[in-house]
Amino acid sequence: MRKWIVAAAVAVIATGAAGAGSGWGAAPPVVLGVLTPLSPPGDPAAGQLIVQGAQLGEAYINGVMGGVFGPKTSCPQPATPVRIAVEDDSGTPEKSVAGFRRLVTEEHAVGVFGAFHSSAMLAAAPLADELGVPYISTQASAADITAKHFAAVFRTHPVDPDRAAAWLGFIQAQNWHKIALLAENTDYGIGLAEATKSLIAQRKLAMTLDAVIFDRTSADLTPQLLKIKAEKPDIVLNVGVGTPAYLIIKQAHDIGLFPQTPMLASYDFPVRPEEYWKNLGPTGVWLAFISYFHPRMALTALGTWASVEYAKRFHSTAVYSNLNSFGDAVILAEAMNQACSRDPKRIIAQLERGRFDTWIGTGATFPRAAGVRWHQWSPPLVILQYTRPDETYDQAPILYPPAMKTGAFEPAH
């Protein structure tokens, strides 16, 4: 058995050496760790998208930036390529801890990103502090991740209160009062339900919220939806991820709840046209959904590069998971360039000090702010709506926020 581990270690080192040997002289590559769910019980679909984004990040840093400490920086070191090391966290705390440990102690990663499941990320966060290696949440949204003020943990993903603020703002603007929320029993679903509830109470909004939580493995949501329908809400908030998100739309349509009652989905799954319209057909028209970007929001040069390159490589439209994971890789590289160091502790210090360009904005910062804003940078959120079959998201009108509004909410007709 020990032999086996030794053999594995040799194989790892050999692959590392082979990677380093390709055209970059003797400088050993800087390793960026990607810790993301690639097998159940995690959500492997999300993990695959995050890995694709990280691969784009690697290509960008090595190709466009000329590696870290490249020609455009004033660092004394020779330009050094980066390499991403991917590890599967299966969405479970234990595998996440094991994966983080492996990335840092065996692969010598100087920074880790790619987290999707909050419980998995929370389990590894104390380890990040202990080992002093920066750990960026790409898509894990639980408030605790930043609210616990881990020294080495950062986030570039909207926290639940951001999302709750966006949809409550939209609902208020529509003058709706009775909200029904159907959420899956995951960290994401529960967190968002709780954040929405507490924001209503905190802002003393004239709204009632009826939150129904369902088990993610349950395929028939008819009883829950019938209950919601009987209460005649003004809007239904759809907090499912992946399959449950589709099941809610389909089954709400079956019992005549949607589109008669408006529905707002909590994240941007409808932006993948080949999947959304293929699964739902005309049933999918009139859905409003939160998205993280829209072609009318100016992407940065970085974001444009990534979406063009993504289309070239994967023959599909880049989605948020791709772009945010790409952005996290680039942020780590920028921090190394600014600090002229590949020492994880100095990268952490630089992340707190510096300003970074991301795919969607310039001047992102990770200050030591109070509460959940600690080490937190949130990309902007917009609410879009599909109003005809086979529409793509870049044609869909922006309903919210008012500053970017290009259309009003259209009830089904």
Next chain:
Amino acid sequence: MRPPVLIACGLGAAALLPLLLGTYPIHVLTVACYYVILASSWNLIAGYTGLFSLAHHAFAGIGAYASALLAVRAGAPVPAAIVCGGLCAGAAGYGLGSVTLRMRALYLALATWAFAESARIVVSMEYGVTRGDLGLAVPLLLPTSSPRPYYELFLVCAAATVAGLALLLRSRIGYRLRAIRDDETVARAAGVDTVRWKRFVFGMSSGIAGLAGALYGHYVGLLSPAAMQFDEMALIIIMVILGGQRTLVGPVIGAVVVEVASEGLRAYGQLRMVVFALLVLAIMRVYPPGLAGLGRALWTRLRHGQPRRRYHRASGPAT
């Protein structure tokens, strides 16, 4: 060398591994020890007693959550909480054993399975108490998160479990349990109080699973209902079958091999589970004694220069 000496040497060598290996391999071995405990205790109830329970992972989860909630919400000291967690799981197992007492093998498997699924759903839906998928942060047992001391602790626990089971199986109780497995009616006729011993074995193996789960929770530092999914039970079954059912070393070998291999093959994601499933099918179809049987056959051949007799041969269908 005689077996006890060999075992002592093996354990000593295992205890010294942290001096040679980095923290990551030690973490993997710590988790492997956890699975050794689960697989061995499941082997007691399913292999030796013939009660094919499919709720073993759920009892580990119940122990883990009970202990964690005691420590987090009631402020109990961690070692006391772990013991209570084991007791809770044992009590739950005793209860489930009592409910399923009169069921025949297949009903038992189905009912325990339904119990496990329901337990998982309750833990994940009662997130107000358990934090559900958000994860319940658990205080650590030792004042460090380095796996080395935990490894020694888990190693001792795993060795104690296997040794305890060995003693139990050699005692009169062990014979009673095997009598129940072979034929419950005959066992009852021969004066074995089947009700009592079935409850006992349910409580016992669930209690061990609960203790292991509780220890594990206070090592990883975070609990989520993911550990209560059926995949976890399938993994325990795979370990026991691959290693060799109804042997003491089988589950040990199976747990270590499967855990280390699944870590090593992590990069292949889904494919590794496909490989494990195919391996188990092949073993069941071609060579039921598993790795432990293979090892023993090789050992006998080396010592005596002749192959051991075929495994067991039984009559055809029972009905």
Next chain:
Amino acid sequence: MDATLLTQYALAGLVIGAIYCLMAVGITFIYSVMRMINWAMGEFYMIGGYVQYLLIADWLGPDRWYLALPLAIAGVGALGMVVQRVLLRPMFAGGIERLDEYATIVTISLTVLFRNLAVVIFGPYQFSPRDYAPPVQLGPLPVNGSRFVAFLGAAALLGLFAWVVRRTWFGLAIRSVAQNRVGALCAGIDLSRIDMLAFGIGVALAGAAGALLAPVFLVYPQSGALSTVKGFEIIVIGGLGSLGGSIVGGLLLGLVESLGSVLISPAFRDVYGFGLLVLILALRPTGLWGERAREA
């Protein structure tokens, strides 16, 4: 509590219950012939869904779903027969100590195998064919067209199944094997052939449920998990080996879940079945209509 709402729940429960029945009948049928539980039933359900989706999406087109249906059912049945021939037949050929245990381990490994294979081949995405029919109004409850088709399909298949088992020579042979294997063997019935066919038919029922429900519950690698839980709860409630019990159990479970959701809380919907199961088993350890324990 409003009466229309209650009727809606009851109807929704019955519709879903009829579909649970297909799973339960398949499980109990295989049990009564081969004395084993097929734990991979949900995975055959999942495969049925994938075959149906692929046939419609790549070959037949969305309008000819009714042609895809028999093909999907036959395909799953054929796969089942291969599995039986390669993996399960040896358990009757001697050399295996405990049949039920062997079958349990083999079929649980099959669930792991098929589920992960689905992810490897099709990726972790969800697919869905278009609805089979436009929505139907069933009294106060608007029912989705596909769900209605699935309900009718389930009823028709169960009817056909009952007719085959009750009225044909093949059904007679199967019933005799279920009653007494040795006796049937003496009467000149080819046991291994009957076993293979029975297993094929049993999993084909699950495949049919999967194909019928593909547009309702979508097709994805884990889609079989829930239907297996339900199928098992039903047969424990109804009693292993009792076809009537499976049907009553299925409808009962659908109703209890649906009414429990509205009267207690929809959050614990999937736990009500277990509550019902424990209640019934506490009163009758072999289920409502289970054969009386006849120790072999």
